[in-house]
Amino acid sequence: MAEIPPNIPIDLRTLIFYNIYQQKTIEKSYENYEKLCSATGKQPFSFEKFENLFHLCSKESLSRQAFMNKKNSRSYLIFRDLDIRLCVLSDVINEKSTEKSIKDLRKAFGKETIEKDDHDYWSERFQNSSPPFNLLTFSDLPIEIVMRFVERFDIAEIRQLRNVSHGLQKILDEEVKPPCKKIQINIRDRGFFVEYRDDFYLEMKIEAVEKKERERKEEIKVEDVAILFKEVSPELKNPKLRLNFLFIDLVYDYSTVSGHWAWNSHPEFNEARQKRIDDFKGFLVSMNHKIHSTFLTMTASNVEDVTTVLRCLKSGILRKITLTIEQKSKSTLNIDEMAATDQWKQAKHVTINKLISSSIEHFYHFDTFDIRVQEISIEEIVKLVDALSKSPDFTACTIYKRNCLDTEALKRTLNLENRDSLQTYPIPNSNLFINFVSGIKITQGEEDPCSLTFCEIKLNRNWRKKRECSLKYPK
Structure with a gap:
């Protein structure tokens, strides 16, 4: 229609x-x-x-x-x-x-x-x-006056103002920086929700849920896709949007079967979910500018969806990528296409919570990275150590290996001195240290493997701040 x-x-x-x-x-x-x-x-x-x-x-x-x-x-x-x-x-x-x-x-x-x-x-x-x-209405005021007013408003109030007139809507969508710093978008089998937050405690959720299975037998509807695009488009399409965090969840729903997590394989749900995700990716690709976000945390069912989203973000601004790939199979990930994007090449930190099979060379430029690999040879580790020792910004990396690593052979190859297995080894002719307490951990400077890592300390600190904020500003 x-x-x-x-x-x-x-x-x-x-x-x-x-x-x-x-x-x-x-x-x-x-x-x-x-x-x-x-x-x-x-x-x-x-x-x-x-x-x-x-x-x-x-x-x-x-x-x-x-x-x-x-x-x-x-x-x-x-x-x-x-x-x-x-x-x-x-x-x-x-x-x-x-x-x-x-x-x-x-x-x-x-x-x-x-x-x-x-x-x-x-x-x-x-x-x-x-x-x-x-x-004449509010939107007919000089744009400078309008902007002075609306820059004090929160995201919910700006949403209400957009309904006043087409002229004011255009000002809000093109001239005023949205106040939200975090956007979370979840697209699932039965619906979606979008959440907006600012730097403090503001929260606005928009949610739509599909009909139940017995109601869906009559007619499969995907109108909520249009609703979703209408709800997220004013902010994402605004070139002045400046996000700190963008969270995107594009995976199937789970259900519990006999006490174990299982994939929801109902064909109607899978069809609606895939249609919704494809339309959402098309919506991102259709925008005439890249999304400005410092951090991307994404859960997806395949690397292709992640690559599509990455290309829609502004390279050089995106600094940290955290990925969880929820594939049904136990196969490893090939990230070659994703690693070829400018967004990946200019990012500084990455975490991937899934086994990968691509070359470790894709991670040479990162300041920090945390990955899981099926196999990694001693020769590849030696090349990695050489590359990281020449990087002026490298801080730390952790590589979890699925199969056992011959640590004694690696120690001999790197000429590591004999130490207790729980200790950190200095790598000769470099400013790097390595330990094998949890996978392979390489750091610039010595680190106590029994102490909290920098990331763990930061996570704990953020959790305490979030807790204090929720007590101060209860929902």
Whole structure:
């Protein structure tokens, strides 16, 4: 179904929906619309353009009505973006009483949607004024003044402001930096949720859940994908967005079978989930700028999805990548394509929680990395040590090896001195140290393997800060 053009003013769309509710014909509606344009000093659309818009609104109204009938709800509950000024002006010009006007508007759009104070303000203003009526709003202020106001607002308040007018929406989406510093997007078999946070405690969640299996047998719906894109697009598409953290979860749901975790393999769920993920990746690729985020934490079902997302982030800004690949099989990961991206090459820290089979050379440039490998030869470790010793920024790395490593042969190859197995060995002719307490750990400078690592200390510190913040600002 064709969509209503986004550049059509919200007040005109609201007026047309109001006319449809009142069962006015296209001709009567256009005649009324021309009166309103004359009263406000605006140039009206041609009848052909108005007629096309009227048909689009009629189709959308019928579609929404059918959907709400299935839910046994009133149709007005689905109207969220409203501007009733033209509706009120129309009622005033047509000499409808204030009481009758608000009663009809509430029947059309819902009592909770139409606020009496707002209606009475515009009604009194039009009744006590003469044409041309001034419909200027907050969005008509100079952009510098608008930005001073909205930069003080949180993400939820900005979301509400976007509904005021198309002009203000454009300012908010292109000129104002969104206040959120963290965005988490989870796309699952049965639905999705998006969470926004700032540097402190602000939280706003948007959630949509698919129908239950017994309800899905009638019809598989993926409309929530469009809802998701509508909800995340204002922030992600804003070139001024500056994220500290971006969390993306694109894996299947799990279910417990006989006490063990199992993959949800229902074909309908898998089909809907795959469609949702593919559409989401297409949405990211379609953006005309890269997302500005310092950290990416991602869970996915394959490396290809991760590579797609990486390419949509701004290289040089992205510093840390944390990946969890939840594959069904026990096969290792080939990260060659992912490692060829500029985002990977310019990142400084990486953690991959899955066995990889690609060359260790992909990690030479990182300051820190934490990986798991199926196999790594003594020759590869020697080359790694040589590369890391020449890196001015290298700090530490940990390599977990699935199969046993001949540590004695490695000690002889690196000319390590004889020490207790729990100790850290200095590597001759370098500023590096190595220990084998937990996999292969190489550090710049000696480190006590029994002490907390820097990452563990930072995690504990962040957990304490988060705990203190939740106590100070309870939900």
